[in-house]
Every structure is written in C-alpha cells, then in structure tokens.
Amino acid sequence: MEVRPLRRDAAANRERVLSAAADVFHERGLAAGLDDVARRAGVGVATVYRRFPSREALLEALLADLFDAYTAVADAALAQPDGTGLASYVRTASEVQATPRGCALRLWSSPALEPRRELLHQRMEALLGDAKAHGTCRDDVTVDDLVGMFVALRGVRESLTATAALDWRRHLELCLAGLRPAS
C-alpha cells in the first residue's frame, strides 16, 4: 500500500476538480455530466477520470470533506455543555449543508466512509445525551432521527421550485420544535 504523493500540480488540479464538481452538482443536480465538471474546472476530461475512477468516488471525496466539516461543527457545539449544543449544532450544520459541497449528502451511507460516519455519529450521540440531561430534548430521540432531519432538509432545499415560498430554515425550526419535550 505504498502511495507516493501526487505531483504538486496534480494535487492542485484535484482540488479544482472537487470544487468545480461541487458547484456543478449543486446547480444542475448529481446527474450532471462529468464533461461539464471538467470544463468548469478548466481541466481535461481525462484528468477527472484519472483522479476519480467513477462519479461515486468523486462524490465520496466531497462527502468526506462534508463529514469533516460536520464533525468540526459538532465539536464546537460540544464545547458549551449547557443543553443548547444540539440545537446550535443542527442549525450550523444545516448552513454548511446549504453550501455547494452539501450536494454530496445524498451519498450519506456510502460504505467507504464508514469511519468518518462513525466519528460523527459519536459526536451526535454526545450532543443528544447532553441535551437530554438538560431537559431540552425528548428522551426517545435517536441519532437516526437527526440524520433523517438532515436528509429531509436537503429535500426541501432542492425543491425550491419557482412558486414555493418554501424555506428550509422554516422546516428546520419546525423539526427543532418537535425535538423538545412536550409540555
């Protein structure tokens, strides 16, 4: 498993591809052509395929970043263990998800990312525990419920179809209200 590092220019190109992919997928959906991604990155198609053998590999790389960002947000929220961390984590993480890189969320359960997902899972568990201990969250809420919220929010955001005054932040607050203990 000796992997020598990429040549410096190649590494830079890799980043440009990732960033372009996030933008393109964000704008035109996950089905957008990789040729478009290449053009946007100012790079040949071959470069995209050389670095990321498949569309999935590309998305996984984006998702890895996203997981890292989530985890960082969760750590920050855990720093103030007064029961408000959970809500602030959910709100901030949702903002991160609204970013172009958030498009990768659809791959959530990719097997290749199990380790990072597990890490994030632990943080969410901790946040839930803290919130429950302070009585700011119902006892029966699970990490999967939180995951469901993020997935749901992505759905709302991607559906801003013309007419709709559909605001994902509004749905977010509805969910947060649902997490709090009844009376």
Add this chain to the structure above:
Amino acid sequence: MEVRPLRRDAAANRERVLSAAADVFHERGLAAGLDDVARRAGVGVATVYRRFPSREALLEALLADLFDAYTAVADAALAQPDGTGLASYVRTASEVQATPRGCALRLWSSPALEPRRELLHQRMEALLGDAKAHGTCRDDVTVDDLVGMFVALRGVRESLTATAALDWRRHLELCLAGLRPAS
C-alpha cells in the same frame, strides 16, 4: 375549445401509460427513459409521446390525480371537526404520497395545476383553522409549512439508501410534534 373524447382503446392506453409511468418513475426516479415507460405499458413509444407531448405533461397528469386524492383525504378529515383532523390528514396524505403516484410530487408548483392546488390549499387552511381553534396546533403555522413537510417527507422516502434505518414515518411524527403548541 371543442375537444372530442378519445376513442375507447386510446383512453385505455392513456391510463396504462399513466400507471406504468408512476411505477417506473417510482422505481428508477424521474429521469427514467420514456421508452421504458412505453415498454412497461405494453405500448409503442409513439403512443406515449402522442398523448403526452413532454415528460412534464405526463407528470402533470399524475400530479393532477395526486391533488385529487389529497383533496379527498382532506375532505374526509374535515368531516370530524374536533381538532384532530389536521394530524389525520397529514398522516393519511403521507401514505398516499408513498404510493407510486406520489412520485409526481416533485412538480408541486406546476403552473398548469394552479386551480387544483388552490382547492387543496383551501382545505388545508380549513384544517389548520380547526386545529388552531381546538388548541392542537400552534398559531403561527402556515399552509406553506405543511407543504414543506410533504416535500421533506418525499426527500426522506427517496433517500432510503441501503444502510439507513431511515423511516419517513418517524420523521412525520417528529414534524407533527413540532406543530403542537409548546407546553
């Protein structure tokens, strides 16, 4: 605007296409080929295109059915004006949406369906009014919030990606909890 009715066999084919389209889109997503729809319906491609000039027209026809179903559910819920109608409407409508025809929901705000959408809007308004009057729903909830819920639920349902113990019914209950007045 004289439109003579379809010949009997043509009308039957139209229904078969609609039903096949619902199944195919449900299984393979809205991007599935219309050729597949035709094959599934046991009909030539030309028949699909003759009856529905575009993929959108096809989806609109499906959505029209869906709106009618929603409206019927809402009417049933309104029959018992004891404050519980809203919740039972949301639950039942969600089940309808889990049906293959529910795949059309993505088109929600198609201009062509304004009249039906308006009809449904009125019913939801009434359900909300009843629930608020009985104190089973927060005063600040709007019809758009409900629409947001349905869109969110579609997102969760379509994301059942392998791993996930993601259950849309669970997210539904979370939302319903969020609708109720705080303490």
Add this chain to the structure above:
DNA sequence: CCCGAAGTGGAGGAAGTCCTCCGCATGTGG
C-alpha cells in the same frame, strides 16, 4: 357491413454522456 377518421408501433436520426487511448507537456530528483 363499410369506410374514413383516429390510433398504433417501431425504425432510426439527432443529441448527449461515458470513458479510454495515446502523443505531448511538465515537474522533479540527481
């Protein structure tokens, strides 16, 4: 029963996407 209007199927051209191949360019260790 008959005949014209209405409907039908599937071939096939246009367009888009995927991904590989290979001759040329460029960074880097010695």
Add this chain to the structure above:
DNA sequence: CCACATGCGGAGGACTTCCTCCACTTCGGG
C-alpha cells in the same frame, strides 16, 4: 541541466435517450 516518470488534453467509439415519421390497423357511426 537533463531524463524520465508523472501528468495532461481532447478526439472519438460505444452506448443511451429523445422524439418524429409513416405505413399499417382498428374503432365506430351511418
């Protein structure tokens, strides 16, 4: 500074999907 491993671009073949066209079939009113 040089050699060569590493990386690069874009042409192009295989494939998929879209949608039209037209010769043939079927329905149904008189």
